[in-house]
Amino acid sequence: MKIPPRAIDGFVRKPGEDVIIALVYGPDGGLVRERAETLTRSVAGKTDDPFLVTELTAADLRADPARLMDEAAALAFGGGRRVVRLRGAGDDDAKGLAAVLETLGASDAPSPALVIAEAGELGPRSKLRKLVEAAARGAALPCYLDDGRGLAEVIRETLAGHGLRPSADALAWLVQHLGSDRRVTRSEIDKLALFCAGKTEVSLDDCAAVVGDASAMDLEQAIFAATGGEMTVLEAALARAFREGESPITVIRAAMRHMQRLHQVTGAMAEGSPIDAAMKMLKPPPFFKVADRFRAQARAWPVGQVEAALALLSEAEVGCKTTGMPDQLLCARTLMQIAQAGRRARRA
Template identity: 30%
Template structure:
């Protein structure tokens, strides 16, 4: 059975304990690992691994020892409770072995959880899980988490009572950080506020937010917005070397230019428009964005948003043949030249 994009988060948080298996695959290993960790923890509980109810098998090891998976599925732990046989970094070369284990799976056996990289629609592994009546296949995309997912993470960290600007700042952070980094930041915030009964502030969120490649991603977006064309190439090279994906840059650019468009379109002017943004923008960054909104104007920003939307579709298209980072760099250069026109 194939899970839709909207079903993935909910299913990984509450997977079917009676299912035979779950395949998680995608191009971002960190996001796949986050969903895998979430699903396994929900299936076996926080003590499951310590109680030897989790068997880990690397995909490469499964090629050398095909019987390892069947043994893990049928084995019994000294401790009662559900079990998971986890196959990490699998590929189509392991599909036959995994198919045999799924075919012989019976209620009471360990649930088979498999992680993989990007898989094409014709992938044997995808077809196996999508066509199995008691297994699920879930594609993990690079999209930022939704509001419900972020609220669930806040509740898990004990920060569900955050409100106002602090909550806006946390939502903004959750949509820019990688899932693991966001969870660690929430844990730090929870410890920071452990003996402090005052409400969490946006300034405290900013203080404990990790320094990351987001700053340089913002730099390249600002360079495009301010027509500093010569800075875009070097910044893109640095971001590429750090592993920042083109889709992530596309999301950051789209978010920034949507904010500029909302500000520039405000009936009371860009200043009032910036003040009404959610999450709010403070200090020098607010002044900088207000100037950008004035310099661009609503009409050119609308053109910029159309260009970014076209680029985002191209990056996510299976038919895209050009190198994705080059496509994103070309878009930022076009934005810079569009801003430079008078």
């Protein structure tokens, strides 16, 4: 069965003894790990109990295919329910997990272990995803990238745990710069909280001083290069961002956010607003280090071409999720198309 997004937090805190396999998958690797660890603690009490928790990898199963069944059926030493975590699961593991479901599901009794299969992004046609979603005693938990309102709630919740609240500008800035990985988001917020020790409110200046990493800078450089028509810079920055672990969906969504902000400014300019007044409407305002580049792009891009670029990015995101094409290639091709439009806009 597929667990609805609104019910996932409750499920990982209390999965129920009837569930044999929980598939935790999606593009947000940090959220996959976070939910798998919460499930493990819910069942076994902690994540590192050698008598109750066993960790396997796909390589372990290739070396010993029978081990998954042996671990899933083994009774806990001293009582309790065990957890078997299978990291890096994929479609090649569907056959072994199907055997576990069939064997342990033959009885109505609670299974001696909960098997947690941790996977990356799986399409609707994935054998593993289809297996678990169709199983009465299976649970599929998608882990999508934090975005918008959901990301804002994660940021507020994490800061509140440190006795802090973000200003409106700080929250908007954090939503714009975080969200590609739940674990990275929490790590960056924890670092920010340490920097703001003794304060009650986090400011925009605090965020700009502390939050960020190499992949985020490469991503920002790639987006500005695309909309600025700088194809060589785009190619190099995008390659670095992918090497740092950024997913194509994250890159596309970052480009969409940038184009949405350009659309807001170019739309106001088309209605007669001066560019500086239009830029002041942005929340948060462009970071001072890139404000001049943003202003130049807002002058160059007609509002109609911005809308066309947004449509192109939306199609690319759908294509990454549904067509089966290599998602990095599709992402790069889309940004190159935008860069070509950016070059034409700059020369016009």
